[in-house]
Amino acid sequence: MAMLAILMPVMIAVAAFMINIVYMELTRTELQISLDVATRAAGRTLAVTGDQQQAVIAAEQMLNANTYANQTLALSETEIVFGVSTRHSEMERYNFGPGNHPNAVKVETNGTHLVPLLFPSMGVPIQPRPMKTAIATKVELDIALVIDRSGSMAYSASEQADGSGPDAADDDWAFGDPVPPHSRWLDTVTAVDTFLSVMEQSHHDEMVTLTTYASKATVDVDLTHDYNSIRAALDHHSNHFSGGGTNTGEGITKGSAAVRKKNLARPWAAKVMVVMSDGLSTTGTEPVSAARMAAEAHVMVYTVTFSNEADTTTMQEVADAGAGKHYHANDSAQLNQVFEDIARGLPTLITF
Numbered sequence: 001m002a003m004l005a006i007l008m009p010v011m012i013a014v015a016a017f018m019i020n021i022v023y024m025e026l027t028r029t030e031l032q033i034s035l036d037v038a039t040r041a042a043g044r045t046l047a048v049t050g051d052q053q054q055a056v057i058a059a060e061q062m063l064n065a066n067t068y069a070n071q072t073l074a075l076s077e078t079e080i081v082f083g084v085s086t087r088h089s090e091m092e093r094y095n096f097g098p099g100n101h102p103n104a105v106k107v108e109t110n111g112t113h114l115v116p117l118l119f120p121s122m123g124v125p126i127q128p129r130p131m132k133t134a135i136a137t138k139v140e141l142d143i144a145l146v147i148d149r150s151g152s153m154a155y156s157a158s159e160q161a162d163g164s165g166p167d168a169a170d171d172d173w174a175f176g177d178p179v180p181p182h183s184r185w186l187d188t189v190t191a192v193d194t195f196l197s198v199m200e201q202s203h204h205d206e207m208v209t210l211t212t213y214a215s216k217a218t219v220d221v222d223l224t225h226d227y228n229s230i231r232a233a234l235d236h237h238s239n240h241f242s243g244g245g246t247n248t249g250e251g252i253t254k255g256s257a258a259v260r261k262k263n264l265a266r267p268w269a270a271k272v273m274v275v276m277s278d279g280l281s282t283t284g285t286e287p288v289s290a291a292r293m294a295a296e297a298h299v300m301v302y303t304v305t306f307s308n309e310a311d312t313t314t315m316q317e318v319a320d321a322g323a324g325k326h327y328h329a330n331d332s333a334q335l336n337q338v339f340e341d342i343a344r345g346l347p348t349l350i351t352f
Contacts, residue, residue, distance in 0.1 A: 023117065024115075024117070024128060024130070027068060027069045027115055027128075027130060028130050028132065030067075030068030030069060031068045031069075031073070031109070031130050031132045032132050032134070033066065033068070034062075034063060034066040034067070034068050034073060035073075035078075035107050035108070035109070035132050035133070035134040036134045037062045037065075037066050038058075038059040038060075038062040038063045038066070038078075038107050038134070039059065039105060039106070039107040039134035039135065039136040040062075040134075040136050041058040041059055041061065041062045042055040042056065042058050042059035042062075042080065042105045042107065042136065043055070043104065043105050043136025043137065043138065044058070044136070045057075045058040046082070046102065046105055046138070047103075047138045047344065047345075047346070048344045048345060049344075050201075052082055052102070055080075055082075055105055056075070056080055059075070059078075059080060059105075059107055060075045063075065063078070069115045071113075071115070073109070073113060074113075076112075077109060077110060077112050077113040078107055078108060078109055078110060079106075079107070079108050079109075079110050080105065080106070080107050081105070081106045081108075082102035082104070082105050082106075083096055083097055083098050083099050083102055083104055083105075083106065084096070084097060084098070084099030084101070084102060084103055084104060085103060085104035085135065085137035087268050088268065089267070089268055092268070094135070094137055096135050096137075103137060103138045104135055104136060104137040104138065105135070105136055106133060106134070106135045107133070107134055107135075108131070108132065108133035108134070109129075109130065109131050109132055109133075111129045111131055112129070113129060113130075114128075114129060115128050115129070115130060138346075138347075139269070139270045139347060140205045140206070140266065140268065140269040140270070141206045141207075141269055141270050141271075141272055141346055141347070142206075142207050142208075142209075142223055142259050142260075142265050142266060142269045142270070142271050142272070143199075143206055143207065143208045143209070143259065143272050143273070143274065143346075144208075144209050144211060144255035144256065144258055144259035144271075144272070144273040144274070144299070145192060145195075145208060145209070145210050145211070145230070145255075145273075145274050145276075146211045146212075146213065146217075146251045146252060146254075146255035146273060146274065146275040146276065147188060147192065147210070147211070147212045147213075147234075147251075147276050148188075148212075148213060148214075148246065148248070148251070148276055148277045148278055148279070149185065149212045149213065149214050149237055149241070149242075149243070149244075150213075150214045150215075150243060150244055150245060150246040150278070150279065150282075151175065151214070151243030151244055151245075152184070152246070152278055152279045152307075152309065153179075153183060153184045153185040153188070153241075153243075153278055154166050154169070154175070154179055154180055154183050154184075154185060154241060154243060155167075155183060155184060156168060156182045156183060156184065157184055157187060157278075157306060157307040157308075157330065157331050157332065157335075158331070160309065161279065161309060166180045166183060168180040168181050168182045168183070175241060175242055175243040176240060176241070176242055177240075177241065178238060178239050178240070178241065179237075179238050179239075179241035184278050184306055184307060185237070185238065185241065186238065187306070187331075187332035187335055187336075188276060188306065188335065189234045189235070189238060190332065190336060191332075191335045191336045191338070191339040192230070192231075192234060192339060193231060194336050194339050194340050194343075195274075195339040195340065195342065195343045196208070196227040196230060196231065198340060198343035198344060199227060199343060200227060205225075207223045207224060207225055207264075207265075207266070207269070208221075208223070208224065208227060208230060209221055209222055209223045209224070209255070209258040209259055209261075210230045210233055210234070211251055211254050211255040211258055212233075212234075212237060212251070213246070213247050213248065213250060213251030213254075214242065214243060214244030214245060214246065214247065215244035215245035215246075215247055215283055215284075216244070216247060216250065216284075217247055217250040217251040217253070217254045217255075218254070219254055219255075219257075219258045220233040220236075220237075221233050222258060222261060222264055223258065223259065223261060223264040223265060245282045245283040245284075246277065246279055246280060246281050246282045246283065247281070247282075247283050247284030247285065248275070248277055248281040248284075248285075248287040248290075248318075249281060249284050249285025249286050249287040249289065249290040250284045250285045250290075251275065252273070252275055252285070252287055252290035252291055252294055252301070252318070253285055253290045253293070253294075255273050255275070255294075256273060256290075256293070256294035256297060256299050259271050259272075259273060259299060260297060260299065270300070270347055271297075271298055271299040271300065272299070272300050272302065272324075272346060272347070273294060273299050273300065273301045273302065273322070273324075274302045274303075274304065274339075274342060275287075275291075275301060275302070275303045275304070275315070275318065276303075276304040276305075276306065277303070277304070277305055277306070277310060277311070277315060278305070278306045278307045278309060278310050279307075279309050279310055279311065280309075280311045280314075281311065281314065287314060287315075287318050288314065288317045288318055288321050289321075290318075291318040291319075291321040291322040292321040292322070294322055295321060295322045295323050299322070300322060300323050300324045300347070301318060301319060301321070301322020301323070301324040302319060302322075302324040302325055302326075302327070302342055303315040303316070303318050303319040303322075303324065303325075303326045303327070304326075304327045304328070304329065304335070304338055304339070304342075305326070305327070305328045305329070306328075306329050306330075306335050307330070308330065310328065312326070312328055327341070327342065
């Protein structure tokens with residue numbers, strides 16, 4: 001009994017110490033989650049808007065919504081730094097540092113927030129100040145644009161491609177001539193130009209390749225930083241619009257190969273494909289299977305359907321198989337907005 005009386009306080013002290021250790025590890029984990037969520041929100045807002053103040057507001061909202069140790073981490077108890085994250089090999093980690101054109105945001109605790117332990121440690125009240133850091137980076141991207149140039153693209157979004165000829169075409173118009181005005185194709189060219197303009201304004205390093213498809217698919221432009229070459233390739237099709245069937249699957253397959261082309265694709269860059277279609281896949285490779293193969297090669301597939309004739313069901317399945325997202329547009333204004341939204345919403349990562 002005497003020994004038990006002596007050891008009991010020791011056992012209680014050891015138990016309290018172990019409970020405190022477990023509690024602090026839980027607190028650190030909750031803090032890291034809170035910072036990760038806040039940093040991801042700030043990074044996404046920065047990527048979409050380019051506005052650092054809005055990014056700070058987004059971080060504060062997430063800090064308020066995600067408590068740790070039953071407390072809320074105030075913005076004043078963190079430091080938010082905008083900078084540049086870079087790497088030059090898939091074997092490297094991202095390096096964060098200062099820069100005039102930020103592509104990353106770092107949120108870290110500044111050591112002013114106190115977390116009381118559950119039990120005094122050996123009778124001494126201790127209040128740890130956990131320190132954690134999270135960095136969100138708009139990653140470098142290699143992007144494949146895969147654009148439908150089948151015969152139905154010569155029609156306007158509001159008319160049915162029934163083979164009678166586009167309403168805006170001259171009486172003697174034929175495939176091979178310049179595409180008629182108000183066509184789905186020209187609406188798409190404008191939307192792609194909007195996409196490329198957002199890329200040009202971006203502080204990040206994106207390379208883009210262009211594949212177009214009708215009965216067959218062709219890689220018109222290999223991965224490049226020269227976006228004007230993509231515009232020129234689209235203009236060439238506008239001036240000599242051949243039409244044909246709709247081989248969406250082959251477009252996806254060739255687009256996936258183009259964005260991963262040896263000696264051009266960057267191993268450390270994320271791979272993204274944007275596939276646009278205005279109708280049904282009528283020939284060639286099955287598109288969902290092609291998207292699944294692209295995803296297995298680590299290419300994320302976004303899909304865009306345009307006009308009321310588009311097969312939204314299949315293209316949603318393509319996006320699902322490619323771990324991406326599907327968008328639909330009924331008219332040129334909506335299509336333009338879709339391409340802008342995709343350009344501004346491309347992936348960000350927690351990099352530290």
